[in-house]
Ligand code: FES
């Protein structure tokens with residue numbers, strides 16, 4: 001990965017480890033995390049176990065057990081555990097503290113979760129790539145177990161008995177032989193004086209799986225559940241600072257345009273509007289910098305929105321004004337028809353194709369297309385920030401508070417240590433909120449105004465100025481033998497890469513290749529995967545499951561096409577393609593060593609989810625009436641194996657209904673099974689939105705869609721009626737759960753549409769194709 | 773000057789009569805439980821009750837609020853059976869849409885004590901949940917209906 005000189009750490013972090021939303025990056029990050037943070041974490045932990053030495057700001061009680069960074073126990077027994085990852089609906093904020101509490105043997109009802117501010121001392125805080133649990137599982141266990149050892153040690157000292165005679169029950173240390181017990185709160189001050197076991201350097205003994213009280217338990221629910229249903233939960237939209245004003249920004253309609261002139265006379269007459277401020281347009285690469293434009297400052301959000309409507313702005317030219325989606329699609333497709341950069345090669349596809357249809361086989365080709373998508377989390381981008389005396393305090397619904405620090409520091413020319421980012425709850429994120437451009441806007445405006453500013457994006461702003469999921473064209477070609485099995489499989493993918501956000505000259509994908517492209521798990525003797533170049537014209541970013549969406553769409557649609565061409569059952573054909581149980585040999589990057597070792601691509605696990613999903617769905621057993629059909633797809637992403645069967649009913653008007661979805665997943669060890677099911681139910685809905693409706697297009701560089709009328713999402717009446725989720729029991733290390741449900745959904749749905757109607761649709765979304 | 777009640781309290785407003793109730797509630801009355809999602813009556817995040825019926829506060833100007841009784845999520849005495857069902861079924865993911873969903877569901881159950889799946893789909897399809905918690909919402913409404921029956 002080429003890093004751009006003189007772009008702050010932000011770019012390095014993002015370009016190197018985030019673009020691939022962490023199939024690769026996660027593991028690299030994870031290793032650094034354990035070395036860096038376990039080292040620094042436990043070192044700090046040890047320092048902070050000495051009471052009063054390093055008390056966190058505002059904490060006055062020198063007798064509380066200060067596990068510093070990660071947790072503390074107050075004399076009343078309340079345990080405070082730090083959540084260093086953001087909560088956007090995936091459950092990370094609950095899951096990580098649950099792990100600590102389990103190893104600490106704490107009573108969960110006596111646990112308070114405190115959200116961490118952005119600070120490198122926590123290691124990587126970027127809540128993306130479905131890696132919060134998998135990257136922090138070991139560390140969180142160590143934190144809890146260390147605390148437990150120290151509590152036991154203090155009680156043993158008090159009782160003058162050997163520590164090994166003591167054990168714990170929730171929130172108590174007990175000495176079985178004498179029947180004595182002492183509460184965690186009562187012994188906390190003494191525990192704080194105990195030496196940190198092994199100086200914090202060597203892992204302390206952990207519980208056995210059978211001893212877990214919380215990990216993997218059905219009863220776990222979100223820490224914030226009650227606040228959410230009573231309206232008390234504080235999202236970014238709800239953050240306030242005393243004396244703040246409100247801002248709404250008219251951004252350049254085309255990426256990179258600058259304000260040539262503007263007339264704010266009429267806007268200033270709107271009641272509540274105070275003034276307007278021009279925000280400078282970024283210099284490429286855009287990264288997470290503000291887009292530029294004219295901000296309307298007002299007493300309330302509505303006045304700022306209303307004032308914007310009366311602004312008159314003249315914009316200059318941008319090289320991206322020529323961006324037209326229809327023409328661009330042709331360019332991508334043309335590129336995809338010619339040889340591109342090889343990213344994985346097995347055997348010799350060309351030789352196999354040259355043999356052609358010899359021996360009763362055939363050559364099958366197909367092209368697939370997937371448009372841009374927008375994230376549209378229910379909470380649009382929003383942030384509050386105050387610039388004062390060269391420092392910034394921000395409150396933001398961000399997936400990545402360290403990126404907030406880095407972005408604001410680089411935009412304002414201050415040190416990132418001088419940016420404090422408080423993380424609120426996120427009203428959805430899906431990758432959009434890893435990019436803190438709106439927080440930087442608030443900071444820039446606050447600096448000019450000398451008071452705190454709340455920047456609120458409208459839904460239209462959100463849709464027009466997203467970091468879009470990439471538009472992509474895929475070309476597929478296979479040679480199949482007389483038995484219908486492929487002897488050769490070529491796949492080519494072309495799209496503007498995420499790296500274009502960090503390097504304006506980037507035209508080839510990088511980490512996206514690990515997202516369902518350079519790791520095809522099929523048993524085919526000749527296989528080549530390629531990637532072609534493309535120019536960007538809008539900001540490209542990662543969206544829930546990222547490149548897996550279009551990659552899985554092409555691969556699993558094509559697999560089904562081959563099955564149908566061979567007149568075979570789709571499930572049986574898919575299992576044959578996956579082939580015998582084995583570890584698929586892949587090329588790993590250096591930073592993926594951990595992934596290679598702990599998460600090999602195991603086809604037995606993939607087969608298993610296929611078999612379970614098929615069985616649960618009643619595949620092949622249920623009578624399918626007219627206009628009904630089932631489709632399947634199985635895809636591993638974020639190290640989790642997922643198979644999804646979708647049943648559709650296509651009515652007389654050609655409208656698609658989804659009575660049932662059956663998903664089986666193997667995510668290794670899971671923390672909160674019910675939450676995992678919720679994630680996969682949600683993924684089916686997210687998948688429905690993108691498969692049926694999702695499409696962002698541009699005309700002369702301007703995005704055509706505006707709000708939920710023109711960018712439609714699955715509502716209750718169009719979402720799957722019933723989603724059945726089966727979690728495969730597993731002792732394997734934890735893998736991702738937020739994203740992996742999405743990729744197999746669209747191809748499974750399209751395969752079902754084929755089964756129901758005989759129509760093979762090769763482009764997303766389905767709404768563009770008339771089915772009857 | 774418009775006079776009205778919010779969660780039982782007398783209020784008045786003499787600002788821009790075009791201001792949607794949503795922004796009055798959030799920015800003026802400091803009741804942030806009502807959420808902004810679209811501003812165009814397309815998502816339901818901003819759902820509140822006006823005289824007991826669900827409305828979209830984002831497209832209800834203050835000029836239409838005079839004389840009425842507004843109830844927001846903050847005015848629902850916890851735990852309402854709908855909130856309880858929401859917790860038991862563990863509906864929320866991010867939670868942002870859920871106050872609007874709950875206000876819509878309470879209003880539905882007031883009008884229809886025992887709604888069918890079809891009734892629920894019809895009443896709730898104006899409320900988007902981007903996290904996709906629809907099947908749990910449907911189940912929670914059935915459960916709340918049972919509880920209040
Ligand atoms: S904000 Fe009112 S319906 Fe969306």
Ligand code: FES
Nearest residue numbers: 866867901902903
């Ligand atoms: S729970 Fe996130 S939008 Fe509904």
